Amino acid sequence: MSTHLPVLLIVWPLLVAGSLLLLERASIKVQRIGAWAGLVVLVALAISLLRQADSGEITVYLLGDWPARLGITLMVDRLSAWMVMVTALLAVPCLLHACGGWDRRAPHFHALFQLQLMGINGAFLTGDIFNLFVFFEILLAASYGLLLSGGRGGRIRVGFHYIAFNIAASTLFLITLGLLYGLLGSLNMAELAVRIGQVTPESRALVQAVAGLLLVVFCAKAALLPLYLWLPGTYGRAPAAVAALFVIMTKVGLYSVLRVYSLWFGDLAGDLQGFAWEWLLPAGIATLMLAALGALSAVRLRILAGYLVLVSAGTLFIAISLARPDAVAAALYYLAHSTFVVASLFMITELVRRHRVTDRMNVVLPILKPLVPGTLFTIAAISVIGLPPLSGFIGKFAMLATVPDEWVGWVWTSVLVSSFFVLVAMVRAGTKLFWDIKPEQADDPARKAKRRTGHWPERVAIIVLLAYGIALTIAAAPAMRYAQAAAGQLAEPSIYVQSVRGQAPQVRGK
């Protein structure tokens, strides 16, 4: 069981997705039970993976028992286990929110949801760069389905932009893979790390070009400047449960950058060491500032939440491009925090839309029972801005504390100024939505009839997400210790190479 754990995290959601397709003729209740059973097992698997990875050992799983240089490998270190755990934890409130009623309106929702989880887990676990492409495609294909199922009009239009953009990015990914294989003759990430270090001087420029192209691909997925223009519109129009799950998808791009570039351009890379980081730092700072301005300019709460995804992407890119283990550790902590809190904001937007008919902030409207959405919004806002005492503060503080002296000016200024912009944007949103209220009687009766409180699973889902944030605050010490261990592991690419090369096939022998 424990030897097959890495592949189980991919195969299990696939099996559940297939079974849920067969159950589609049955009632929605049966489908929900199936989806929940699948998810509970997935969370249990993710927990045991995290415990296994926490021993510090890098698990290499040879698919089909082929040696690593020939076949596809899965590779589990602390970083992948952390990402898988965050995904599994995020999936719980997303599924809960969807069970509030969206899953009735969107055909195949439950099957697509499981396939999405399979793609995301696969991307986090694979140790083969072509396999990473395949899992990217799986998670994107499922995301197209989740985005479009049950949608029409405007959502179809942003869906077209999203899909066209992602197909173009995937094509670029394939081009880099073709060039990489042609140049270096391998697709295993750890093996490539060795070969990049031994590259001949005449191919050096080509390797740099390919690595640069690959960086463009990952940054397009992670929504880094100037490749983020599709994001606020798409996420803003996605149904709340789906938008909340999509928050982890930009983190897949970030994870890929961290995984691939720390492995390939770490201390094995010779004079290519440190490639990519000097590009990412200015790009991260620019993304952060523009996203904060975007948050200030947003008229709708859901567009504001979309820009907050970008704010967290920019912050994370700044942290990882400092290329220091303690900054990466802070980034991993901040990643978990920002995923949960931004996801909760997408759900709060939906709640506000129910209580108030629209999430537009430039009209004065009455709001039904503002206490629940208002309180949830306040907690989420404190956390997302990075005010004490919640997890956002700890994450940002840990990050800022690790900035080396030569970058303090740029990084501190951009992070603190952007936090201030987000603070203004959130305070303004809260004021407009919950305080600047028109009396109930003065409102249009047609709109009055549309206001309602929503279903309990939707409220509980938000509370669960915010509780994760509070748990991260209380358990900051163990979480940070784990993140530091993960970052320490990433800083030594040679142990990955040793683990992958040292893993002999079990049955086939040598």
Add this chain to the structure above:
Amino acid sequence: MEIALASAIGILVAAGIYLLLRARSFDVILGLTLLSYATNLLIFSAGRLVPGKPPVLRSGIDPTLANHVDPIPQALVLTAIVISFAMTAVILVLAMRGRADNGSDHVDGTESKERDR
């Protein structure tokens, strides 16, 4: 042969990017298709162009790249073809649905001229 393949890839990419940047969803889809053709040729060429050699091992022939062509790029191309085919189907359905819903083939749903009129 190298120059022919390289020019074919270059022309397909150029035409693909031109079409991708146009404002009609049909043109965009054609552009994405041409780009994926170019990519397939490029991956194929990563295994080096050698005529008349099989990608599978046969008994009696020394299993080295001198006697065989590298099978991995061919397997990669196969995967890439399947994925791009499926994605083209998805986006095609989406374009048709968008045209039905928004009444226009424009990528933004409406023509700017129509809005002005």
